[in-house]
Each structure stands twice: as C-alpha cells, then as structure tokens.
Amino acid sequence: MAAPRTPLPLVLLLVSAALLAAAPLSPAAETGAAAFDVRRHLSTVTRYDVARGSNSVSSAPSMSDECRVIHLNLVARHGTRAPTKKRIKELDRLAVRLKALIDEAKQGPESDSLKKIPSWMKGWESPWKGRVKGGELVSEGEEELYNLAIRVKERFQGLFDEEYHPDVYSIRATQVPRASASAVAFGLGLLSGKGKLGPVKNRAFSVLSESRASDICLRFFDSCETYKDYRKRKEPDVEKQKEPILEHVTSALVNRYHLNFTPKDVSSLWFLCKQEASLMNITNQACQLFNEAEVYFLEWTDDLEGFVLKGYGESINYRMGLPLLKDVVQSMEEAIVAKEENHPDGTYEKARLRFAHAETVVPFSCLLGLFLEGSDFAKIQREESLDIPPVPPQGRNWKGSVVAPFAGNNMLALYQCPGKTDGGKISRDQKSSYFVQVIHNEAPVSMPGCGNKDFCPFEEFKEKIVEPHLKHDYDALCKIRPVAREEPSSFSSRMSNFFLGLFSQKGYRVSAQDVKSEL
Template identity: 65%
Template sequence: MAMATLLLLLFSLLISSYAEETFDVRQHLSTVSRYGVVKDIADNAFVASKIPDECRPIHLNLVARHGTRSPTKKRMRELDYLAHHLEVLLNDAKNEAQEGNVSLQKIPAWLWGWQSPWKGKLKGGELISIGEDELYHLGIKIRERFPDLFNEEYHPDIFSIKATQVPRASASAVAFGIGLFNGRGSLGPGRHRAFAVITESRASDILLRFYDCCENYKDFRKSQEPAVEKLKEPILDEVTSALVRRYQLNFTRQDIASLWFLCKEEASLLDITDQACGLFSASEVALLEWTDDLELFILKGYGNSLNYRMGVPLLQDVVQSMEQAIKAKEEHHISGSYEKARMRFAHAETVVPFSCLLGLFLEGSEFEKIQSEQPLQLPPKPPQKRNWRGSTVAPFAGNNMLVLYSCPANNSSKYFVQILHNEVPVPVPGCDNTDFCPFEVLKEKIVNPHLKHDYNAVCNVQLEQPEPKPVTSRLSQLLHWLFSRKEKNETQSHKQRVEL
C-alpha cells in the first residue's frame, strides 16, 4: 500500500511537471493573443460537416479584427509608471536587505533597471509588422481555400473591402488585400494591384463601430466598469499576496494588474515569456486570463443583450449581401456582374457582438436562454472548463466567415451557409449544432429573432417630446414675451425714479 501511494505521488508530480512544461502562456492572453498562436485551438470533439461535392461557394462574408498592434498611449504611460514604482520597491528592498529583513536573492534579475520597451514613444495603437503579416497571410489563405470565388478580375463592386477609420483597421484591410490579390496586378516585382478600401465616418459608422454610435451602450459600459473592477479585485488580491511572498517585494494590486498587462504585451508582441510572464505560475495566469474574459463577457459579450443587439445593422448587412447573391444566382446573372465577397475590418468590439449574434461559444441550453432574453451565468472560474475565452473569441486578426453555398441537387434547401471562426468550422446552436446550415434556417432561427430589435430603439434614449406648436402660436408667444419684458423694464425704471 505504501509503495502504491508513493508511485501515485510520483506519477502526479510527473504529470504536474509535464503540464508546466507544455503550458504556453501565449495561448492564455485573452484578446491580446496573437492569431497564429491560438487560431488552431478548437473543440476536438466537434466534427466539421462534409460539404457535398455538388455544392459550390457563391459568396463570402468576412468580419475580422485588426492584426497585432502596439500598446495605446494610455497603456504606455501605465508601463512608464510601473517602471518608476518598481524602482521605488527595489530601493525599499535594498534598504530592508541591509537591515537583514529580506533577501535580494528572490528578486528576478530582469527587474533591476527595467524600463518599458515603449519608453519615449509618442504614438501608439498602430498595426505592427506581426499584424501586417497576420492579415496578409489570411488574404492568401482565403483565396487558396475558395479559388472559385476569387477567380474574377478585381472590381470594387465584386470584391468589397470596408474598414473603420481607425488606422490599424484600415491598414489591416490593406495588408489583407495585398495578400488576397497577390500576383493579380502589374505593380512592381510582386505584380500587386491597387484596390479600394471604403471607410465610414466614426460618428456615423453603425455597421462596424456601432458601439461608438450607441448612446445607451456607452452609458451602460460606463456604469458597469466599476462593478467589473470589483469582480476582478479578489483575484488580483490573491495573486498580489502570492507574489509579495514569493519575491519579497511590496507589490500593490495596481502593480500586479500592470505586470499582467506587461506579460501580455511582451509575450504577444515581443515573444518574451520569461520576464513579466515568468513572475506568475500557470494557475495564476489562468486566473488572470479569466478576469480578462469576465470583462469581455460582461462589457462586450453575452453579459448584456445590449452588447450584441446594437450589432444588428451589421447582421442585416451580412444577410442582405447573401440574399443579393442568391437573387443573382436565381436570375442567372453572368459572372463578374455581381458581388462575390464582402470583407470588413474592425475591432474586438465589432467581432465579439457579431459572434454573439450568431450564437457562437454557447453551452447547453444557453442558446434557448438568449432567444428568450434570459441572462446567462458568468464563465466558470478555472480550473473548470469554459467555451468563452478571449484568446479564441477575439484574438488579434480574429474573424468570422459566412460562406454561402449553392447546392442545386439538394431537395430540402438549395442554399447553405458554412460558418467558420478563425477559419475553422464551428457548431452553431441555432442550426442544430452544425456548421453547415440551410440559409432559410439561419434566417428563421438565428437572424430574424434579432431583427425585431431596431438599432435606434436599442441605442437612443427615447425622450418624451412635446407636440410641436403652430408657427402662429409660437410667434404670438414671442411677441407676448417681448411686450411683457418691455412693460417690466418700464415699471422698474419708473420705480427707480420714484425712489430717487
């Protein structure tokens, strides 16, 4: 019995050691994850549909997030403050060591003299070379995967490319287009060709920046952010206590939040995983990742129906484009006379609500709850498994594709839609958990329930407006006000003369 117990203990230690060695922190960075690192992480239990040989793709919709970007100016300032505070903590530790209270041996060497890699940078948030590469290769892979869709000579009405006015999104669209039309033009040695990227003003872009135009959402987010921070505090406090004990430095909760952000930026942008990320154990990384995923769920995802209902104009646009493609097919329009692909490049705040509108990443009976407008439970805390992970829902360059197929030999439906997330077919609860859904079923079960929510009704506060009065009535009111004011002035003037 003692020998069996010992063997079991040794086996557990080996398994634990192996798990630590195979743990890749870059797969646990929530929405700061790089596309190539996480795109192939999928539900191995799901078997993608075998598309019948007679089915042919006739139209493609793409909704993609921009590629990997540099930190924003606000975040770079946060890292500069972290560097300053780390210097204070290290000086305090040296003083404590001189008094014999702590040991400096526990402090990681890289912390001494550390400065932010982005120190002195005046601009931020731009697409970096890694992000350009992500979108460039996505364009190449989509053309290779659907050659029949991209065999036409380029025309902006056949291959529509749209982006938000934010430079990292439009730059992503350009990188994608260079890959998509690679070798199809006459510009330079690479035979590139020019193509159009259409952008809408930020103030009115309800297709790709609906969250910026939705007043109710902005109010909701502002009101919920403090509550989200409160939810994260117990985890941050737990990790803070662990790191204070481990490294003998008096970290604050804010230090840990900033070090976790630094870990994500170093790992994703610089492939550095042994500095800030090395401060945390695998279980601590899992907890910090979960807090990020909670925030994503509550403020951008299924946590509130407003988060995704405001994306209804985008859903309508996607369905309309497929209906137009079906009409062109039914009316036997010649190839080159109708749109074959509509591709959009935006942000996590666009991709996440759109994924929710499609019903992706739901578990069990959650789709029925969404349909009946019931709230969902928060994603379960590690080590429990969960579908909702920011690293797969919306990594850099994360995307949803809806590919419309014509299946003339099918007796029940002539048109089907394949739904892919990050290029991988995914189960859709509204379509009996298949990835290949009859177009009419998609419309009836998934799209139409959302269409009863009008964007203006969802987003704009409806105030009671007084009935407009006739012009003559308003004119008489103005004259009355002027005469009454004149009489009041004359009375006051007379009163002053009497007093004098």
C-alpha cells in the same frame, strides 16, 4: 523585506483560500495540453497564429461535392497592434514604481531578500519608453492578415478567380488606422499576382470607410448611447469582481519576491506580461512572475471583463450589432438573387470583407450564438441573463484568446447546391438550395440555432438565428433609457451567489450579505 501586508478582509481571505483550493496542479488539469505556454492564455491580446493553433473547434465537411461557394462574408479584427498611448504611459509609470519598490527593499534589514528579486526587474525600462503615439498595426499584425488572405484565397479558389473590381470584392474598414492597415495587408495577400505593380505584380484596390460618427455597421458601439451608458455603469462593478483574484495574486507575489506590490502593480505587470509575450515573444520576464494557476485566474479576469462588457453579459452588447447582421444577410440575399436570375460573373458581389475591432467581432459572434454553454442559446433568444464563464480549473467555451484574438475573424460562406435538397428550405420557387457555413478563425463551427449543424439551410439560418433579433431596431435600442433598479438576477448578485456557493462547497460559513458588501 517588505513590511507585512495589512490583513485582508475576511471575505477576501475566503476567496483567496477558495482560489488556492481550486487551482490546477498542472496545465493538463485544465487544457489536457502536454506543456504550458503562457502565450495561449493572453485573452484578446493573443496572437492569431497561437490562437488558431490551439483552436479545438472543428467540424468535418458535410456538404455534397456538387455544392459550391458563391459568396463570402468576412468580419475580422485588426491584427496585432502596439500598446495604445494610455497603456504606454502606464508602463512608464510601472518602471518608476518598480524602481521605488527595489529601492525600498534595499533599505530593509534582510539583505537576502534582494536575491529573490528577478534580475530583469533591476533597472527595467519600458520598451516603448519615449513613444508619444501608439496603437498602430505592427509588422506581425500585417503578416497575420496577409497570410490569412492567402489561405482564404486557397480555401475558396473558385470564388476569387474573377478579375478584381471593388463592386465584386468589397473591402471595408473602420477609420481607425490599425483596422484600415489590416484591410490593406489582407488585400495585398488576396490580390498578389493579380496586377502589374512591382516584382510580385501587386495591384491597387479600394478600401471603403465611413466616418466614426456614422459607421453603425462596424463601429455601432460608438453611436449606441444605451451601450455607452451600460458600460459606464458596469465597468466599476467588473473591477470590483476582479478584486479577489488580484488580491490573491498580489499576496502571493509579495511573499514570493519580498516586494511590497499592490493590486494595481500586479495588474500592470500582467499587462506587461501580455505585451511582452504577444509582441516580443518574451515569456521569461514579467510572465515568469506568475505561476500557471495565477495565469489561469488572471486570464479569467480578462475573459470576465470581455463577457460582461462586450459579450453575453447584457443583451445590448450584441443587439447593437444588428446593422452588421442585416448587412451580412442582405449581401447573401443579393448573391442568391444574382444566381437565380443567372447574372453573369463580374456583375454581382462575390465577397464582402470587413476589418474592424474586438468590439465588432465579439457582438457579431454573440448574434450568431457562438461560444455558449449548454442550453444558453435558448436563453439569449428569450433575452435572459447568462451565468458568468466558469472559473478555472473548470473548462469554459468563452475564452478571449479564441473568441477575439488579434486578427480573430468570422467567415460566413454561402453555398449553392443543385436542386431542392432535403435539408434546404426553398423560397420564391428557387432552382437551387442554399446553405450557410460559419467559420471562426478558419475552423468550421456548429450553430446552436440550427440544430448544431455546421451547414445551415439559408432560410433556416434566417428563421432560427437572424429573425429573433430583428424584433429590435438599432435606433430604438441605442437611445438612453432610465437606469432601472437592478433585479436579483443582476451580474453583481450572480457573482455573489457564485462565491457563496463556492465557499459552501469548501466548508466556509459566510452570509450572502457579507459577500455582497466585499465584492
């Protein structure tokens, strides 16, 4: 049996006790689902079909049958990918580490402890052993985008009746191969049967890309020095906030399997679980090491990281996406002008389809005000800090498996309605009313900035959702600024206050200073 672990610091013990007290007794306690499926709890490593199947966000259509879609914007993440080179090396190191832990256990005095070691762990090697390249789109990812395109074509049938032209159906991707490959897979599904190539009558199509160094529309995070500076400063802070949960899970696994795991081991095992479940549909190996409550908490640590470093944790995370938001609005304005001036079909753009990354989709969702809690939309309009996502077993809107799974996407459909309807604000003596519908992972969502309506008048969409962001300028936002001393409302302070309140509810006595020093 592994040697007893060094006693955890007092605050860490209190955190562990609080987590145990808060742990749900069953998955139904958090999700209301009939059966627990770890594949639904893999944060941004979740497969698209799994995420779409568990998407509880829905809205009944409220538009007149006389309205028709005239333009579509799509912002999509690449499909399911293989582990990156860095992660492949981590799994190779994990294999060496597991062998060492098992060898250590064999030398212990209690032979019965060996029976607790999962059989798959003995002699385990990484499925990606020997790979020197990684991060590419896998076949499952190709299918995700191909099938998405077929459903989009069926959903907006009248929009894609035109003969293909790159100026009518613009397809864009970043220069990262998995993003451009996703664009190709989508294009194959969208244009299947539209050409003369091969038995399925494919046709060639154009995918546009900009240099990584200058692509501020889809890779704005690469060029934003302010964001890179913020992330560099915050990453250690986030890791510190995750420590109590990792320590808690580590202690549980040591007692359960009699192997002397470290938090680093547990982090790698959780990553292995996500890769096995997502890419290989294997849930009875690494994933089975954790019980349901531990999966909920580990998922939360991933979601916390995404929230702080990519989402609402700091306004620079999404303000830097302004070039993309402007591009989306401009494309809709051009479509409206074409309709108002009676341009013939085939002479103006009908769809702008973009394929990028989680770092693109998440900020764009934030700019639209999606996945907020309660009155948070008013807070982001005032650029106030938001609270971190609620800890399990409390429910939360911010879940990586919903916000940005593999192939996760936002579609903005622009509708033209005859006449000047009561809900539509008209500008420039327009003949028609125009409405925007936001569709996330193929489910219509209500917009907090538009009175929680699912169809928002275009002028109101610009006024309430877009214009508050336009007071900023990308070039001004993204230059490096001096690091200011953190105020009491900083992320670290909010985390400390959260745990302090949690301990108080459980009857523990601990000072804020103690929490801060340990977290």
